Amino acid sequence: MHYIRKVLLVMVLFLCFIPTITVMAEEQTGERIYYILVDRYVNGDSSNDIEINIDDPTAYHGGDLQGIIDRVPNLSELGITTLNLSPVMTAGSYHGFDLLDAQSVDPQFGNIAELQNLVAEVDEHDMKVILDFVLTHVADDHAWVKQQSDWVAEPSMNQLDEELPTINLENEDVQQYFLETAVYWIKSTGIDGFHVYVDEQTPPSFIEELRQRIQAEKEDAFLIVDGIEDENQIDHDFQREVVDILKQPGKSLEPLLTQEINGFHYMESALTSRFTHETVKEGFHPVTRWKLASTLLYTLPGSSFVYQGVEVPMDNGVDEPDHRMAELNKEDEEITQHLEKLAAIRQDSSALKNGDIELIAQAGAMSVYKRSAEDQTMYIAINNDTETQVASLEGISADMQLKGLLEDNIVRQQNDGTYRVILERETSNIFVLEEDTGFNWFFIAMMIVILGGFVAFIVAISVKNRKMRQE
Template structure:
């Protein structure tokens, strides 16, 4: 009975969530849900692009390509994402599977496909109301790039702590010829492929004057361009970078906090709120892992927790807290991995967990339906042990997000709810009404979550309950009549 009532409540809700608001011209990037794709390690769609493929070598191409992304657009859409952010696809030097050893800013890397493949990808993505963002690398080129041997066009590489960066050359972004080339390259991909924007690589290593000029130029070419920024070293990111016009910058501080707290049952969720406050109440891109970190699932397993349970908790926080959720490919499987080789494996689509994928879709639908989760005020409504309740509110809507990271059932009472209202759960069939003390007591099981929307308390819906009861009565009567008819037929047979 309980499951049937829950199902009937959810069906009309998801029916209205089915229509995407993503295609609206005024839709802000703050409403997006981003799926990040590491092209060479995503999906092999064209088996003929195998000149440099060696899956046994972690530093060689593994066969992922642009066609492989196109083949998975329906899959990505079904997960509820609105934007795909694709790693660098410009022509690279040999073994530049990561895309950071650029030889030509105006050509597609042949291991990934052709410009026609990219155009087809963007066209098919737009048919599905998906935006496409390309990673743009302004700082680094391969030693074989024409500028690499010119002392006026390069500067010493100040950061050398990765396999790819150790072999890269850093461009002098104050050089006029270098600047003009990068501006033309940015225009080229916008015009030729009709992409929606760029993920600007390592903005913390990019001189602010160039970055400001570059962003201003992009907005003059495409006023509604989607812009995000990745960060190489969080400590190099000063407050000035928040004012150059890139609305979404990776929030590495929150990434570490979310990952550490939620992979350790019993750790207070309240710590995430305090980290957010101490981090300047920044939103930006919120995530739990990427192609350079230990996978979130790996940390879950190492802590002895259930990956499915912990991922559900993490998704609720990522999709309801300030910022835009950014999910690394394969998280929906969910894939694990500790070493760089494991983290950068091709996505294992055949090992997927349908329950987790359905949850991705469900939580995305809730975020789409309620803009308050993208723009509303964010505050801590209360905590008990490792459980916290967060509040998102604007002039029209108030929601409470309950996250219990504790090892036992916990409850938190909230009071700032107008009279005559109730809290209606969207993930389960939970309803919380005011008690005799005038409080709303939110209690949930250990390692679980619930999202409540504040709405008018109409008491029990006796008409709806009557309809449910009527359905069961009719069903029972039908069974009885069929049974009698069957017995009667058996009785008159010779």
């Protein structure tokens, strides 16, 4: 018994020396945003199913705010830092891009108290909530249209290619109304900002005043701008280019990594076809493709969006936006674990959140780029080739090593002074640059002690049993 206690004590002491991941406070740079199409996410409260028809793709299907509340713990485990809700304001359609009342919650989704509850639940998990804020179109039967008000202009196509009356944001009264509306939502619910949809007619001065107004109400509130150039704009060109590269193996990321990268990045959205569908059309496994894509998204400067259902990953089988109910009961464990690991790495990395980016090596369709901050340097290797590739890295001191974080391995300097990163086809890894301490003799010694103790314990039990049988 005393011997067993000693073995257990050694094991406990050994475990105390295993390194842990430190969770740091999230900064606004490097948000991991999960976009939710509210009506097509989760039906958490059937009492607000006022008029649903799940067989009609244009009707409400029952998703609501309570359904999102119920899923917050799951999203937190994925490392999501911000929830972006599709328009929750009262609208003419399930998607909310045809506004009816900018200052009320669509009763199909719940009420303002439930939105407040969602914000509180998200706060408990150190996350944020932002709302889609459509500043381009209203529904055909909006009061402004009926009154033939100069608050609306001639019809134009909205984000979903529907022809609707256009909001006249050149009208100063309209601007004032939406500025007050934005402040209303911040004050009444505690949300953390907006994802605004605008067009080329939107005065830049209005966007700047909107940002100032919401930050005067809540200092750390932020604004994502979709439709015109802005410091926090959605990078749609990036999405088109990266999907074309990563939907199949064989193409290099070099053209993407040699241009200026900033803003908010994504692979798919409620307004595009599924990335999964694009990969399946090319005849490739979507989980493999998604693992490469998510490694890229989580290690680039700026912030990244993922669209509901990425955990599956979902495919509606057509070249159109996927507005089906999220199939969250079909989560793929491999991609979920990959997303969780990426989130943990980024959470603890100053280089990934704030560092510079530089492409440093190419080998076939394998790219290696460096993210460097004052206190940390990371190397990201993504092999989008059809075969194993080797990249030789130069300019790294001889007393350093590259420690793999996605795949647990160590890369040390070769005799020619280079560091050789080897990746199998369609895989990726993230390396942190650290001092080369040589072999971990303490770890090896402890393993020998534990294994030796275990063997000795088995031998002792065996001898004791043999003696008992002889007696």
